[in-house]
Amino acid sequence: MKKIITIAIAVLTGLILSVSLPATNANAKTLKSTPVSMRGYYIGKGDVVKITKHHLYLGAPQAGINGGTIKNIQQSGKIYRFHTRIAAYHQNVTVKIKRLAHHHLHFYNHELRSSKVTKVSKRVYNNYFNHPLQGLPKGL
Numbered sequence: 745m746k747k748i749i750t751i752a753i754a755v756l757t758g759l760i761l762s763v764s765l766p767a768t769n770a771n772a773k774t775l776k777s778t779p780v781s782m783r784g785y786y787i788g789k790g791d792v793v794k795i796t797k798h799h800l801y802l803g804a805p806q807a808g809i810n811g812g813t814i815k816n817i818q819q820s821g822k823i824y825r826f827h828t829r830i831a832a833y834h835q836n837v838t839v840k841i842k843r844l845a846h847h848h849l850h851f852y853n854h855e856l857r858s859s860k861v862t863k864v865s866k867r868v869y870n871n872y873f874n875h876p877l878q879g880l881p882k883g884l
Contacts, residue, residue, distance in 0.1 A: 775817040782824070782841075785869035786849060786861035792873055793851065793861050800828050800839060802853055805873055812837060 777797045786793040792809065794801040803809030812828035815836070819825075822843045830837050840852040847863035864872075 773819045775819055778814065778817065778826075781846070782843070782849075784863050785866055787864050787869060787872055788859040788861035791859040791861055792869065793849070794869070800826050802839065802851075809873075 778795055778800075783795050783797065786795070790804055792801075792803055792805060794809070794811075798814050799811055800814055801809045801811035810830055810832050812830040815827045815829060817824055817826055824841045824843070826839045826841065828837050828839065829835075837853075842850045844850050844860070848860065849863075850858065850860050852858045
């Protein structure tokens with residue numbers, strides 16, 4: 745009888761500790777702002793992305809851009825999850841971005857569309873966004 749009570753107490757203690765302690769991922773890191781190397785203007789085939797310190801804008805050249813304020817960023821290796829608040833939709837959205845190289849990103853937006861984008865200058869970005877029929881710059 746004493747052995748059963750000891751086992752029951754050990755099991756209950758284990759359950760209480762597992763419920764009360766928060767689950768953490770040792771590999772994930774939470775950031776407050778976008779890393780400097782990721783900020784800038786990106787163009788892909790039919791997609792434009794603008795990343796600033798506290799904002800993330802996604803869109804298509806002829807459809808316009810929806811932007812959101814970044815609440816926080818979770819980094820796990822080369823994968824970043826941007827938790828944003830899109831003002832146009834009045835909803836919270838998570839955008840997953842994978843760094844392929846220094847100037848190349850692969851992102852998955854909240855509609856589960858994915859696209860590869862390349863970093864460009866502000867002049868090229870504005871030119872392509874305002875005149876998408878001229879085509880992509882060389883190398884994209």
